[in-house]
Each structure stands twice: as structure tokens, then as C-alpha cells.
Ligand SMILES: O=C(O)C[C@H]1C=CC(=O)O1
């Protein structure tokens with residue numbers, strides 16, 4: 001006969017119903033200005049989602065944005081409003097471990113809102129992982145790797161500063177692949193800037209570029225061979241997101257491999273890129289795919305089409321980065337590595353122990369759930385609204 005007290009405690013531990021979901025907007029300064037083709041930031045804005053289960057377990061998730069609603073359509077203000085008014089109420093009282101059912105409830109409550117849904121799903125996975133004493137990676141299929149090659153993005157626009165920054169990263173053995181953000185200036189100016197960087201770093205570093213949709217097809221046809229001539233290994237999203245056929249035509253010219261980013265939000269987008277043979281690899285990101293389960297779905301479509309996988313980011317803190325790494329860890333191949341340098345470009349982090357970067361790799365944090373712990377003092381320090389954050393109960 002089992003001891004009644006133990007049985008009751010075990011029952012409580014298993015009570016995985018969602019009691020509360022709380023969302024907080026934070027603004028964390030970056031170490032330097034980060035400049036993309038059509039926006040530039042000196043602080044990163046996130047919505048931090050905290051979930052509390054009836055068994056007392058807590059989980060955390062993060063919705064990242066870049067430059068307000070300019071990189072994608074969600075701003076932190078919209079994310080928080082839709083979580084509080086629509087997504088959280090759909091989950092209160094529901095079992096936290098029914099991840100697909102929770103996703104379906106959120107899809108019924110709000111169309112798209114991918115970053116908001118991703119942050120909530122992450123927090124559910126974290127809370128359930130903590131309850132069961134299992135890492136989120138175990139809930140997603142189990143880790144096939146524990147560390148990831150990680151690149152650094154050069155995005156000040158000043159080649160002198162960028163060479164200095166890359167040299168410091170190389171000397172510290174933190175990063176040896178660099179992604180250069182292009183498209184904020186004329187293509188010829190970018191080619192001259194890249195030429196300077198490529199000559200300075202030589203064969204000590206690998207270079208990729210991200211145009212963030214800045215070029216039209218004619219410009220890309222003219223510039224891709226020049227990029228290849230500079231040794232650039234991968235060109236990310238040279239054309240507008242909608243121009244998947246154009247990406248296919250560019251790729252057929254074979255100058256340099258292409259990485260799809262803004263063209264692929266959903267698994268259906270991925271299928272279209274595969275149909276048009278429009279990319280050599282896809283950048284996987286929570287804010288685009290709407291959660292870790294959907295991220296794996298997009299990865300599955302890419303794998304089925306022989307398209308490579310790249311671990312993308314949106315300059316997340318260690319919370320969002322840990323969520324991505326838990327999913328990336330479960331992929332059989334992550335041939336193009338990852339770019340989760342976010343925690344390194346922030347002037348501060350939101351966790352008690354930030355992710356570890358060493359030997360040109362970032363490590364999958366260990367421990368149950370995401371493997372990171374929200375630092376509540378820092379959450380308060382960077383919260384936009386210094387009042388007690390609004391909660392749904
Ligand atoms: O890839 C993007 O478009 C967004 C982001 C990720 C790294 C970075 O520097 O910008």
C-alpha cells in the first residue's frame with residue numbers, strides 16, 4: 001500500500017495545470033550600435049513570459065524583437081497586449097505538458113503572433129522540464145550535441161571598428177566566423193568595406209553576409225560574384241522576403257550559397273523555398289516559427305528537401321538563446337552552426353548565470369528546463385514599467 005502522504009505529494013507534483021502567466025517588457029542596452037539594412041538598435045527589447053503551474057513550478061520564455069516592429073511585424077507592445085488579452089487566457093487551467101494542444105489553443109485565440117506564442121510555449125516547456133527534472137531538449141527528442149560553433153556579427157558599419165572587433169574575438173577564441181551586415185549603404189561601398197575586412201582577417205576567419213532583403217535581383221546578380229571573389233561563404237536574404245522565385249534564379253547561377261531568413265516563417269514558406277530550390281540553408285528562429293515545436297517542423301521540411309540548417313537568432317538574451325539551443329541540440333545535423341552571440345552583445349543579461357562561450361563554441365546549458373535561471377533583480381532593473389508587472393490569474 002503506498003503511503004497516502006507520498007501519493008498526495010506525487011499527485012500535487014503532477015498537477016501541471018497553468019495557474020498564472022505574466023508578461024514583462026524589458027529593454028536591455030547593447031554594447032554598441034547594431035546596424036542592419038533598414039534599422040539600427042542600441043538596446044534590445046524583449047517580452048519575458050513567466051508561467052506558474054499549480055504544482056509551484058515556474059517557467060520562463062522570451063519574445064525577441066529588433067528595432068520595434070521592423071524586423072518582423074511584432075513589437076514588444078503588441079506581443080504583451082496579445083499575450084495578456086488573448087493568449088494567456090486561452091491557457092489558464094490547461095495542462096502545461098500538452099504542448100501541441102496548447103499551441104492549437106493559441107492558434108485559435110490569435111492568428112500569427114509567432115514571437116508571443118514562442119515565448120509562452122518556451123515557458124511551458126521550461127516549467128514542465130523543471131517539474132520532471134529533464135532538460136527541454138529531452139522533451140524535444142533528446143540532445144544530439146552539447147556545443148555549437150557560434151559566429152559573431154559585425155554591424156557597426158565602420159570597417160576599422162569591425163576589424164578591431166573581429167581581432168578581439170579571434171584573440172579571445174570566442175568567434176572565428178563573422179557575419180557582416182550589408183545593405184545600409186550602396187552595394188559598392190559595402191563591397192569596399194567587405195574587401196577591407198576580408199584582407200585584414202585573411203584565412204584566419206570565415207565570412208558570411210546578411211543583406212536583410214536590401215537588394216533587388218539585378219543588384220544581387222551584379223554583386224554575388226564579387227562577394228564570392230572576396231571569399232564570402234554564404235549570402236543571407238539578399239532579396240525581399242517575398243521574392244522566393246528570384247532567390248531560386250540567383251541560386252541557379254551558383255555564385256555563392258544562399259541562406260533564407262525572412263523568406264521562411266512557416267513550414268509552408270519552407271516548402272515553397274524547397275519547391276523553388278531557392279536556398280542552400282535556412283535560418284531557424286523562434287520569433288519566425290512560433291515555437292520550438294514549429295522550429296523543428298520547419299527543420300524537418302528543410303531536411304526532407306536536402307536544405308541545410310543554420311541556427312539563427314534575433315539577439316536574444318541567455319533565456320531566448322537557451323531555448324533555441326535546446327531545440328538546435330536535437331537536430332541531427334546543424335551543418336552551418338549557429339549565431340547565438342546575443343548574450344555577448346548585451347551590456348547585461350537576464351539570468352543568474354549566462355551561457356558559456358569558449359573555443360569558438362557556445363555550450364548548451366545543463367540542468368532541468370532551459371538550464372538557465374531568470375534573475376528577478378535584473379528583470380526589475382530593465383523592466384520598462386517599474387510597477388508590478390500585470391498578471392493573468
Ligand atoms: O539575421 C538577422 O536578420 C537578424 C539578426 C541576427 C543576427 C544579427 O546580427 O541580426
Ligand SMILES: [Mn+2]
Nearest residue numbers: 210236237261
Ligand atoms: Mn538575417
